Amino acid sequence: MAQLRVHSDRIEVHLTPAEKALAFRSDDLVVQRDDIRSATITDDPWVWIRGIRRRGSEIPLVVAVGVWKYHGGTDFVIIKGKRQAVVLELAAGEFTRIILSTNQSARLIDRLKLTEPPTEADASHD
Numbered sequence: 001m002a003q004l005r006v007h008s009d010r011i012e013v014h015l016t017p018a019e020k021a022l023a024f025r026s027d028d029l030v031v032q033r034d035d036i037r038s039a040t041i042t043d044d045p046w047v048w049i050r051g052i053r054r055r056g057s058e059i060p061l062v063v064a065v066g067v068w069k070y071h072g073g074t075d076f077v078i079i080k081g082k083r084q085a086v087v088l089e090l091a092a093g094e095f096t097r098i099i100l101s102t103n104q105s106a107r108l109i110d111r112l113k114l115t116e117p118p119t120e121a122d123a124s125h126d
């Protein structure tokens with residue numbers, strides 16, 4: 001299963017050798033945190049797949065790994081079975097969306113939350 005690393009400025013999705021082979025991709029995914037518009041947890045990631053597979057592998061309801069193209073852009077998909085997944089909506093970059101099965105969905109969402117910078121009103125209440 002792909003390993004996720006959340007940094008202060010980016011998220012890295014490190015694909016296993018098997019996932020790289022199934023996706024016909026040689027490198028890992030790197031998404032800038034500023035490019036993430038939203039993150040959603042879903043119990044049925046299969047309904048989130050849109051468009052047609054452009055590059056990758058799929059056995060419906062078993063595994064889907066690769067790039068799906070639709071009229072508005074491209075999505076990267078790593079779905080395995082009926083596992084919970086995170087859907088990352090992106091504002092810029094290589095993909096419009098990343099759909100990723102993970103056992104750590106809630107933890108990933110928590111780590112993605114950005115704290116608001118203090119406002120002037122907050123600073124004046126010292």
